[in-house]
Amino acid sequence: MxxxxxxxxxxxKAVEATPAPLARRIRGLSDRAIAWxxxxxxxxxxxxxxxxxxxxxxxxxFTNFRANRPNATVAGVGIDNYVSVLTDPDVWAAMQAxxxxxxxxxxxxxxxxxxxAYLIDRRFRGHGFWTTVILIPMxxxxxxxxxxxxxxxxxxxxxxxxxVSFFSGIPPSSFExxxxxxxAPWSIIIVDTWMWTPYVMLICLAGLRSIPNYIYEAxxxxxxxxxxxxxxxxxxxxxxxxMLAVLFRGIENFKMFDMVNLLTSGGPGSTTELASxxxxxxxxxxxRTGYSSAFAIVLFVTVFGLANIYVKAxxxxxxx
Amino acid sequence: xKRPVACASAIAVAAMLAFASAAQAQTKTITLCWAxxxxxxxxxxxxxxxxxxxxxxxxxxxxxxxxxxxxxxxELNSKGKLCDLMIGDSQWIGGAAENGQYVxxxxxxxxxxxxMSDFMPATVVGYSEWPKHTPNYWALPAMGxxxxxxxRKDWFNRPEIKSEFKTKYKRDLAPPKTWDxxxxxxxxxxxxxxxxxxxxxxxxxxxxxxxGITMGVTNVLYPxxxxxDDPKKxxxxxxxxxxxxxxxxxxxxxSLYKCCTSPGLTNAYMQEGLDAFKSGQVAMMMNWFAxxxxxxKDPNVGGDKIGFFINPSEKTKGVQLGGxxxxxxxxxxxxxxxxxxxxxxxxxEVQKKWWSLGGYSCLKSVLQDPGFVKSxxxxxxxxxxxDMVDDFWAEPSxxxxxxxxxxxxxxYVVADKGTAKEALDLLVADWTKVxxxxxxxx
Numbered sequence: 103m104x105x106x107x108x109x110x111x112x113x114x115k116a117v118e119a120t121p122a123p124l125a126r127r128i129r130g131l132s133d134r135a136i137a138w139x140x141x142x143x144x145x146x147x148x149x150x151x152x153x154x155x156x157x158x159x160x161x162x163x164f165t166n167f168r169a170n171r172p173n174a175t176v177a178g179v180g181i182d183n184y185v186s187v188l189t190d191p192d193v194w195a196a197m198q199a200x201x202x203x204x205x206x207x208x209x210x211x212x213x214x215x216x217x218x219a220y221l222i223d224r225r226f227r228g229h230g231f232w233t234t235v236i237l238i239p240m241x242x243x244x245x246x247x248x249x250x251x252x253x254x255x256x257x258x259x260x261x262x263x264x265x266v267s268f269f270s271g272i273p274p275s276s277f278e279x280x281x282x283x284x285x286a287p288w289s290i291i292i293v294d295t296w297m298w299t300p301y302v303m304l305i306c307l308a309g310l311r312s313i314p315n316y317i318y319e320a321x322x323x324x325x326x327x328x329x330x331x332x333x334x335x336x337x338x339x340x341x342x343x344x345m346l347a348v349l350f351r352g353i354e355n356f357k358m359f360d361m362v363n364l365l366t367s368g369g370p371g372s373t374t375e376l377a378s379x380x381x382x383x384x385x386x387x388x389x390r391t392g393y394s395s396a397f398a399i400v401l402f403v404t405v406f407g408l409a410n411i412y413v414k415a416x417x418x419x420x421x422x
Numbered sequence: 423x424k425r426p427v428a429c430a431s432a433i434a435v436a437a438m439l440a441f442a443s444a445a446q447a448q449t450k451t452i453t454l455c456w457a458x459x460x461x462x463x464x465x466x467x468x469x470x471x472x473x474x475x476x477x478x479x480x481x482x483x484x485x486x487x488x489x490x491x492x493x494x495x496x497e498l499n500s501k502g503k504l505c506d507l508m509i510g511d512s513q514w515i516g517g518a519a520e521n522g523q524y525v526x527x528x529x530x531x532x533x534x535x536x537x538m539s540d541f542m543p544a545t546v547v548g549y550s551e552w553p554k555h556t557p558n559y560w561a562l563p564a565m566g567x568x569x570x571x572x573x574r575k576d577w578f579n580r581p582e583i584k585s586e587f588k589t590k591y592k593r594d595l596a597p598p599k600t601w602d603x604x605x606x607x608x609x610x611x612x613x614x615x616x617x618x619x620x621x622x623x624x625x626x627x628x629x630x631x632x633x634g635i636t637m638g639v640t641n642v643l644y645p646x647x648x649x650x651d652d653p654k655k656x657x658x659x660x661x662x663x664x665x666x667x668x669x670x671x672x673x674x675x676x677s678l679y680k681c682c683t684s685p686g687l688t689n690a691y692m693q694e695g696l697d698a699f700k701s702g703q704v705a706m707m708m709n710w711f712a713x714x715x716x717x718x719k720d721p722n723v724g725g726d727k728i729g730f731f732i733n734p735s736e737k738t739k740g741v742q743l744g745g746x747x748x749x750x751x752x753x754x755x756x757x758x759x760x761x762x763x764x765x766x767x768x769x770x771e772v773q774k775k776w777w778s779l780g781g782y783s784c785l786k787s788v789l790q791d792p793g794f795v796k797s798x799x800x801x802x803x804x805x806x807x808x809d810m811v812d813d814f815w816a817e818p819s820x821x822x823x824x825x826x827x828x829x830x831x832x833x834y835v836v837a838d839k840g841t842a843k844e845a846l847d848l849l850v851a852d853w854t855k856v857x858x859x860x861x862x863x864x
Contacts, residue, residue: 169499170495170498170499170517170521171520171521171818172499172501172521173521173522192829256686257685257686258684258685258686260686275685278685278686278688280686280688280689281685281686281687281688281689281836283837283838283839363631366630366689367629367630367631367689368630368631369630369631369688369689369832369836369837370630370688370689370832370836370837371630371829371832371833371834371836371837371838371839372829372832372833372837373837383825386492386496387491387492387821387825388821388822388825389499389821389822390822
């Protein structure tokens, strides 16, 4: 049995099993060629499922193509679709809604996530149990979260309004979280923060635990206060991790769709219609494929550009 | 003795297996696609007769209404082979016809002696024809439907409620005939405590994502005088969609939403309405006739407790058409079997049974039967409604037109954005842009 698991024996068997002509051909290949041979399937897959659709989308963005009209003539429209996207007030309204959502979710999740990580890192009794409990929301499906928060926000029977009412004395039926223009943008921020703060916490916790204890011990010897230790050791050393969490959440929330679609459908009116919801409506409900391809490219370039700038900043922080 | 018996048994088993596999090979199965709702269950029951008669097995793909259009329009656009028969929404007919997604049925109808004149004219125009008002048929009218109203008859009949209403409004409390009467009744019931429970005046459609608020607001717009375009100049909408009457109608819908609905009714359509009515929260509910057989059977609010009335009038009569026609999907590999189903479904006996099971037949011989009006407590209202229906655009670009209206109306009614005139002006601009892109307007 042991012999069967011996890697040398397995290698020998593979060598024996390789037909002689093939073995001769492979022996003639350089290391670089063999490396290419191994990564070729992955590259082929990448080209097929990432690069080709991207190039195809770019091509479609310069046409008037509609996926629901296969028989219609497809004509080139130059940069008309891009002009339409960039001058459409509804697109700008959706971008504003996205920016509002992005800013507040990232701010709240970073602050709460880091605070939770800092507390969990104290290793109090039962911290393992509480870590698991805190992680539960991020394990749920966004569709489930969207649906059950819609019930929680229901002004007549929803638990959320009763909790607010209990602490504030405001009657529970007197306000509507997802029905009010003022509150609806906050309703999606609350749900996203509830769901994804644990994720930020987890990354921050990894950052905090990567700080060697001897640094704190040296600081103790130097009689640095807790406050001083936090500002001079904990925060700077955990910063690359926090920035990484911000990057991940930023990219994710820029393309947020499922949870918000199920919770508010972009309403009331278009108050919570994020860019991805507008894009979906243009692409798969209105079937303006050319226009929506241009919109998708604009979104892609925005997120790609911002992420690149951010990654450069992150590298600078790491190298400091 | 044992050997011959064993041999005979083996031959018998082999013969049985051979026949069974031959029979299986001959058994065809066709798939019918529709929405997941009460009438679909009735259709499953009805279709058992088709299988008995023809030996063709039936499979059903039912998708809940909020995803219905997304799911099946994708299927049609991608030339999918999932559905052989499609009971698609009336507004799909233009797109499905022009994009070659449905089979044109004129020759088949002529060959089988199926006459469109045997069906209610509104349903033929609404569900079968494209272009409208031309004899080009892409579907057989399958499920007649329009918006109607249910009310709590038991509440309306309570002496103390009746007398209070009469004192306040100087008229008897009865199902409203005009929108002004409707608002009075709704205001009267709003926030009233009945049997120890707070109730609300009315339930209306406000859904944002698919078609809900459009299918709701049009029931006020049509009676107020809204027109989709100039009857003399097709697709010219300025002064019709945004006429003074249309503005009044839209303002009225918003006033109803503000005064007389339950809290949280910001994104609600058919199912939420059924939930609200069944749980005894509302005095009057807007919904499709298709749900009324189920509501009448409901143990809590059905029977003597429920009443039905047609959409109130104002300047004129009008109500939103619902319902669907049944079409053969062009990409189906089982076209002949699908056509057999349509032929069977069009027969008067089947149509009669369809109505008795809870489907809404569109066949004149069923609807004009002397006993029809008394055959169900909502049958009279259904007939009256089908005489005053109007439908949304059924253009190939209907989805764009619908989403524009969803946005403009929801923005104004629910999100308090701008005025009714501004909302309708923006709607005219949106629709004009679509028709210009289509080349139907210069």
